[in-house]
Amino acid sequence: MNQERWSAVDDYIADLFVSPDGALDQTLAASSATGLPEIAVSPVQGKLLMLLAQAIGAQRILEIGTLGGYSTIWLARALPDDGRLVSLEFNPKHAEVARTNIGEAGLAGKVEVRVGRAQETLPQLVDENPVPFDLIFIDADKPGYPDYLEWSLKLSRPGTLIIADNVVRNGEVVTPDADDPNVQGVRLFNERLAAEPRVSGTILQVVGSKGYDGLALAVVQV
Numbered sequence: 050m051n052q053e054r055w056s057a058v059d060d061y062i063a064d065l066f067v068s069p070d071g072a073l074d075q076t077l078a079a080s081s082a083t084g085l086p087e088i089a090v091s092p093v094q095g096k097l098l099m100l101l102a103q104a105i106g107a108q109r110i111l112e113i114g115t116l117g118g119y120s121t122i123w124l125a126r127a128l129p130d131d132g133r134l135v136s137l138e139f140n141p142k143h144a145e146v147a148r149t150n151i152g153e154a155g156l157a158g159k160v161e162v163r164v165g166r167a168q169e170t171l172p173q174l175v176d177e178n179p180v181p182f183d184l185i186f187i188d189a190d191k192p193g194y195p196d197y198l199e200w201s202l203k204l205s206r207p208g209t210l211i212i213a214d215n216v217v218r219n220g221e222v223v224t225p226d227a228d229d230p231n232v233q234g235v236r237l238f239n240e241r242l243a244a245e246p247r248v249s250g251t252i253l254q255v256v257g258s259k260g261y262d263g264l265a266l267a268v269v270q271v
């Protein structure tokens with residue numbers, strides 16, 4: 050099994066289950082044209098995010114790590130008319146590209162992109178004492194993941210679904226002495242998630258057009 054086969058099967062699945070979509074295609078094209086890294090979730094993963102949000106009837110979604118807004122658009126499409134998504138992004142250029150893409154997708158009224166390090170915008174959000182989020186998608190810098198879990202719990206209620214991208218890292222996650230801070234970040238996140246009594250979670254290994262990685266899923270218990 051190799052990347053070529055994973056990509057071919059991902060294309061096969063996308064051809065079956067992901068309709069060609071102007072706004073999403075344009076989002077990837079604009080992200081690429083403006084030099085953003087090509088690390089958005091895949092189309093098949095984007096659809097999974099939308100379906101999960103739909104399945105839990107999410108009305109309020111928090112995303113940590115916007116990039117060009119690709120996953121944002123998938124998630125926001127699951128929202129009802131009065132639903133709301135807040136997405137946190139450190140890089141002002143990424144946020145600007147995302148806002149344009151989100152606007153073109155007709156979702157500007159539901160989505161707010163907040164610029165700043167999530168380490169700062171998350172405590173600000175907590176200070177606003179918002180209605181708890183129904184779904185939280187963690188996908189920013191990997192060394193930040195352990196802290197993002199802690200902040201996410203402050204913004205949750207029992208039943209909140211927490212999803213974290215990139216928690217397997219091509220399998221490197223099983224290397225305890227990995228010197229990659231991204232691997233160490235997700236290792237600590239995974240350990241904390243597993244040990245955290247306020248959530249019940251698991252990790253799904255994922256292969257596809259984006260390589261070999263994994264998605265953590267957890268539901269807040271109390």
Ligand code: SAH
Binds near residue numbers: 113114119165167193
């Ligand atoms: N969720 C996006 C991909 C996000 S890529 C998608 O699937 O379409 C990760 C993003 O997190 C990048 O845009 C990066 O600029 C941002 N980021 C990195 N460090 C951050 C931080 N400390 N706070 C907030 N965002 C951060």
Ligand code: DHB
Binds near residue numbers: 215
């Ligand atoms: C990286 C980040 C991501 O969010 C992703 O989906 C893939 C790779 C990275 O920083 O390498």
Ligand code: MG
Binds near residue numbers: 088089090188214
């Ligand atoms: Mg990711």
